[in-house]
Amino acid sequence: MRMRNKQRKTTILGWNAGSRCSMPTLIWSLVGFLLLLHFYSTLHKTDKVEETQLQMSHPSFQELQVVEEENIQIPPPRGRRSPRAAKRRPKKKTTLIDEFLDENSPIRHVFFPDRRSAVDPTKDTGNDSSYYFPGRMWLDTEGNPIQAHGGGIMYDPRSRMYYWYGEYKDGPTFIAPKGIARVDIIGVSCYSSKNLWTWRNEGIVLAAEEANETHDLHKSNVLERPKVIYNEKTGKYVMWMHIDDANYTKAAVGVAISDYPTGPFDYVFSKQPHGFESRDMTIFKDDDGMAYLVYSSEDNSELHIGPLTEDYLDVTPVMKKILVGQHREAPALFKHDETYYMITSGCTGWAPNEALAHAAESIMGPWETVGNPCIGGSKMFKLTTFFAQGTFVLPLAGLPASFIFMADRWNPADLRDSRYVWLPLIVGGPADWPLEYNFGFPSWSRVSIYWHRKWRLPSGWSDIKR
Ligand SMILES: *[C@@H]1O[C@H](CO)[C@@H](O)[C@H](O)[C@H]1NC(C)=O
Ligand SMILES: *[C@@H]1O[C@H](CO)[C@@H](O)[C@H](O)[C@H]1NC(C)=O
Numbered sequence: 185m186r187m188r189n190k191q192r193k194t195t196i197l198g199w200n201a202g203s204r205c206s207m208p209t210l211i212w213s214l215v216g217f218l219l220l221l222h223f224y225s226t227l228h229k230t231d232k233v234e235e236t237q238l239q240m241s242h243p244s245f246q247e248l249q250v251v252e253e254e255n256i257q258i259p260p261p262r263g264r265r266s267p268r269a270a271k272r273r274p275k276k277k278t279t280l281i282d283e284f285l286d287e288n289s290p291i292r293h294v295f296f297p298d299r300r301s302a303v304d305p306t307k308d309t310g311n312d313s314s315y316y317f318p319g320r321m322w323l324d325t326e327g328n329p330i331q332a333h334g335g336g337i338m339y340d341p342r343s344r345m346y347y348w349y350g351e352y353k354d355g356p357t358f359i360a361p362k363g364i365a366r367v368d369i370i371g372v373s374c375y376s377s378k379n380l381w382t383w384r385n386e387g388i389v390l391a392a393e394e395a396n397e398t399h400d401l402h403k404s405n406v407l408e409r410p411k412v413i414y415n416e417k418t419g420k421y422v423m424w425m426h427i428d429d430a431n432y433t434k435a436a437v438g439v440a441i442s443d444y445p446t447g448p449f450d451y452v453f454s455k456q457p458h459g460f461e462s463r464d465m466t467i468f469k470d471d472d473g474m475a476y477l478v479y480s481s482e483d484n485s486e487l488h489i490g491p492l493t494e495d496y497l498d499v500t501p502v503m504k505k506i507l508v509g510q511h512r513e514a515p516a517l518f519k520h521d522e523t524y525y526m527i528t529s530g531c532t533g534w535a536p537n538e539a540l541a542h543a544a545e546s547i548m549g550p551w552e553t554v555g556n557p558c559i560g561g562s563k564m565f566k567l568t569t570f571f572a573q574g575t576f577v578l579p580l581a582g583l584p585a586s587f588i589f590m591a592d593r594w595n596p597a598d599l600r601d602s603r604y605v606w607l608p609l610i611v612g613g614p615a616d617w618p619l620e621y622n623f624g625f626p627s628w629s630r631v632s633i634y635w636h637r638k639w640r641l642p643s644g645w646s647d648i649k650r
């Protein structure tokens with residue numbers, strides 16, 4: 185059970201004021217206080233806790249938290265037998281990341297299994313039905329690989345459907361002037377599902393501009409990380425996305441709007457929010473209907489967060505700088521038990537790196553880093569976010585403290601063939617990193633993302649929701 189920062193701080197001040205007390209008095213006051221606090225929180229949370237324990241003791245829920253190890257062997261250096269290669273001095277030791285980034289690696293299939301193992305929800309796959317296979321190709325109901333990279337999911341209570349929006353990248357990859365692999369903008373795709381496993385292609389809901397070279401959506405530009413939320417007050421679906429030129433110098437956010445979740449969306453405008461550069465970004469809609477924009481700024485060295493206007497079509501002048509100097513990108517925000525959490529990645533281009541989880545009591549901060557959330561796989565899996573980069577965290581309605589962590593396993597040699605790594609994310613247990621304040625008492629829970637070669641949502645999940 186989480187205890188609030190503020191309560192802790194008050195206590196500490198109280199102890200300082202009473203420092204003339206004898207040691208036993210101090211200790212017994214502390215014990216008494218903790219018991220009271222426990223009693224208080226128990227009173228308030230009994231129902232919730234019982235419900236949570238019920239769910240958490242369910243076998244299929246525990247299955248999600250099994251720690252699976254992976255042991256991927258780095259292949260011997262190639263060309264070793266050739267006399268010329270043997271004479272050459274051995275280069276720096278190859279790492280699994282080098283193998284991952286090498287499109288000719290003999291273990292390529294480990295990271296990018298071929299079409300034969302594709303997840304195809306339209307086929308009778310027997311025991312594998314409903315299972316996610318992180319990294320495998322994933323087909324839509326027409327048998328085509330899902331194209332929704334850097335995406336996010338919106339649940340639409342009106343149609344009782346999940347909509348997955350992402351970058352449609354089914355075009356050739358080439359190298360842009362600054363050496364960055366890219367695919368021309370094709371547009372934002374949308375897929376719909378009732379069970380989060382079988383996805384129907386709803387088409388391109390915001391398309392690139394073919395002719396108008398001055399338009400933000402001209403195919404030569406960059407459109408990344410589209411996210412959609414519904415505005416109850418205006419009845420509109422609002423999309424926010426990262427808009428850039430091929431050299432990533434524009435560094436702006438774009439906004440589009442539609443009457444329907446399946447579009448078409450009308451492009452509204454782009455801007456640098458609060459007058460700052462904005463690259464990787466996300467939006468988050470809170471329970472109270474307030475929505476927020478989070479973006480990487482100042483050369484990706486910090487994140488900025490600020491509320492959107494009531495119609496979600498612009499930012500307000502309010503903005504806070506968070507995780508300053510920490511160089512984080514790919515933010516994905518979620519909320520659990522009145523605490524805000526965020527997963528971010530480091531900044532290493534298309535190459536994978538270590539994810540970190542952050543937590544805050546107020547969405548506007550202060551945000552504290554609580555550690556690397558990745559569990560299982562191997563040391564290298566943990567240091568590379570399972571060879572992927574986060575894009576969104578989806579709450580699982582009806583399953584307390586449970587989310588799906590959605591990540592992209594980028595394939596810079598052929599971006600359209602980037603894969604999806606979806607894994608269960610559970611909030612619970614003490615955080616790993618000691619906190620700067622309150623003498624190391626963790627005031628928020630651990631965020632854990634469990635590696636699984638295959639996994640599925642607890643059976644009956646779709647019945648218990650809502
Ligand atoms: C499916 O599971 C059953 C029971 O665990 C097992 O006997 C069977 O061999 C499995 N079938 C396949 C195709 O894996
Ligand atoms: C091209 O796009 C710009 C920017 O959106 C717009 O102002 C202009 O009217 C467009 N031109 C044409 C011919 O549509």
Ligand SMILES: *[C@@H]1O[C@H](CO)[C@@H](O)[C@H](O)[C@H]1NC(C)=O
Pocket residue numbers: 361362429430431433
């Ligand atoms: C991008 O950079 C290249 C070379 O640095 C330059 O030729 C090109 O005009 C730039 N494009 C944009 C859109 O700024």
